Amino acid sequence: QEVTLRLHHFLPAISNVHRHFIQPWVQKVQAESQNRIRIQIFPAMQLGGAPPQLYDQARDGVADIVWTLPGNTPGRFPSIEVFELPFVAHRRAAVNVRAVQALYERRMRGEFADTHIITAWGHDAGVIHARREVKRMEDLQGLKLRFPTRQTGEALRALGAAPVGMPVPQIPEALSQGVIDGAVVPWEVVPSIRLHEMVKNHTEIAGSPTLYIATFVLAMNKAKYDGLPADLRAVIDANSGEAAARMAAKPWDEEGPKVEEMVRKRGNQILELSEEERNRWQRQTTPVVEAWLAGMKERNIDGGALLEEARALVTQFGQGVS
């Protein structure tokens, strides 16, 4: 028996994640199934709809597999937001992918119960890319920064910035028109939107835990998964969970530094936040964490336990990783 699956996602085919995670993962699954599983990739929302609809497309079978951000639909997957809180995640994707996947397995299956999650993961340390230098908290005052997910927006607001929410493809236009002064995204995204040509300053947050990351899931339609013959399901399973998460770290941990090198060679200024300044930022953003905890309490979820566990996992997997 042969099956063809449609994989749908929101980035163009030239993007790092498409080339360095989605494609290799698809090729591996196809090869290990002796080509009995065929996966057609539809990048750039080719199958229609908008990015916030991707998760439902997997749930409803509009696509068989989707790559999406839980943060695209704020409020819907509250638990996974724990990794998006300020100063929780590690600076390396290799650590975050394992931590997110482990916590997903322990505590979040319920929230994603209407799909089959192949893997859940998070990227590496996000970087502040801005027109002006950001060395201290005061430099953020009034800076209009595009933010990726809701919790990061709250954190930036707490630090004095003016967070502006918009989809990634809007960033170049908004920057050239002064609607924003910069954006916070990981290095990996920079070349695809030519961010390095529009801003000159890039601020990295030293050490771990880092200011923020965003989380992702690779979600599969449940009926499609359950309907696979046992041996093909085993192929998917062998490329799920931590195994897939480790593959997912590549675009960020391997391509990210290449981008950083390219940007440095171009003559842009790459700043690093001092340890002392980082601690100030962490203190300043604690109300964001507290607000999230209060919000979780309203939903009858023990946010405190989640947070503790997330931090423990990051520490555990982060042993010996700089």
Add this chain to the structure above:
Amino acid sequence: MSEGAERGPVATAVRALALAGGAVLLATALLTCFSVGRRWATSQPVQGDFELVSLGSGLAVLGFLAHGTLRRTNILVDSFTTWLPRPVVAVIDAGWMLVWAAVALVLAWRLGIGAAETLRSGTTTMVLGLPTWWAVGLGACGFAMVALAALHATGRLLRGEEG
């Protein structure tokens, strides 16, 4: 194109909906001007202005659709049917209008389900945290009005009141 003086409850309701949509669009424009002014003066734009603009223009468009249907502003090509007698053309147009009514009903039904699911999942917008379900629900109402307008227009075409 818009000297629509049709009377009757359907035409009035459809026009009122379109005007409401227009008012929302004007309000969206005003908000954007205000946000630009604030950004220029204080470097702090109105929080969530992007979201409000998307929402406002989306709702405006949904309010406009029924009016466009009733005024039959859809683009169609009549070069291949010019030789047909007018009553025949009216019947063909009525047929497509009926199909459009059916399509709009299906879309209203699907958006209604979409709204219910969005309510259940508790999805909100990113910056302001506004719930999304009611806007999707208004979309369902918009398409229900389209269906009503299309049925109304079908009747008028079949009665030969339009050509």
Add this chain to the structure above:
Amino acid sequence: MAPEFLQAALGFAALLGLIALRCPVGLAMLLVGTGGYVTIVDAATLLNYLKTTPYFLFASYTLSVIPLFILMGALAERGGLARDLFAAAAALFGHKPGGMAMGVVGACACFGAVCGSSVATTATFGRAALPELRRYGYDAGLSTGTVAVGGTLGILIPPSVILVVYAISTEQNIAKLFMAALVPGLLATGFYILAIWLLARWWPALMPAAPRLAAAAVRGAMLNVIPVMLIAVVVVGGIYGGVFTPTESAAIGCIATAAVGMLRGTLGLPALRDALLATAETTAMIFVILLGAEVFNAFLALTSAPELLAQWISEQDYPPYGVLALLLFAYIVLGAVMDELAMILLTLPIFFPVVTALDFGLGGTEETAIWFGILVLIVVGIGLTAPPIGLNVFVVSSLAKDVPIARTYRGVLPFLATDLVRLLLCVAFPALSLWLVRLLG
């Protein structure tokens, strides 16, 4: 034929068939897209896909610029700004042979800087200028033809709804496309005026000169257009100068236009109401087509035909300009027989990857994409006036019911000749489109 292409080809054939049977274009795309989707996947999946798609499609920030530009145009028209523009142009040039017609073109170009839609521009000047042209004894076909062609300046001069749609479906920068359109748009204006000048010399009987106005009247007419010129400068200058996003410019333009109309007492509540209803009609028309294209394009992606075709063409090693000529020719043929918005929405998924994979010796794929966008815009302009199906000609005809449509088409022909020259110039000299982008970008 590979099954992928067969499915796609059948889809296009069904679409053209439905359109020939008077099925509205947006509905036709929706129906064929639905049929194709159900054939390849199934009905239940399609129904799921439709649950939130219309909402998220309409409530998008990038698309919000379309209703706003349409509203600005409607407010400018109902507020009498278009009439003022034409009055000023007629006061300046009306006494010269062909001067009234040149005035229409000039006023259309200025109006084009505050209106993004060709249909709206055509309808506006059909009402504001056509009766005047006829009153001064201009030939009927030439009058309607001039208004139909002048109306295309609504999209050829930025802002332009067609360019916004192109930018969105190809993920290009709207502001840069607007910059690229400026010189070709002014070129179009110049060519149209030149065509009228030549016609007036060869056949003076077509367009008798109007009496010269008193100097005071000319001055009054000129003063009247200062507000609309200021608005145009703010809207277009704001986008070019990197001060506003296109959506912000449109919003500012709407409010400024409304304010001018109200201050001058030309935009009372009844006129405002009319402007909103006119906006509703045009916007509904466009968004129904966008919805149809969304479903049709999902079907097209499911067939994989676009991707395979682009891959196949790039493997053939055809000369880039040969492929470009072929695509533009296809656009001219398609544009003659179908709606232009639908045309670009349907073809871009196939044509765009093909074009950007070719090397025209420009600075990267972004420049190729922008340049191609301007070429597409020119062919769209041609399609809007070319027989047998030219939307602008239809709009003029609905306003001048006494002029047979064939006469309008004849009136359009000399202008179409200049369109082809302009297309060739823009193909041969990409710098015409790109120099402003390179300067400001």
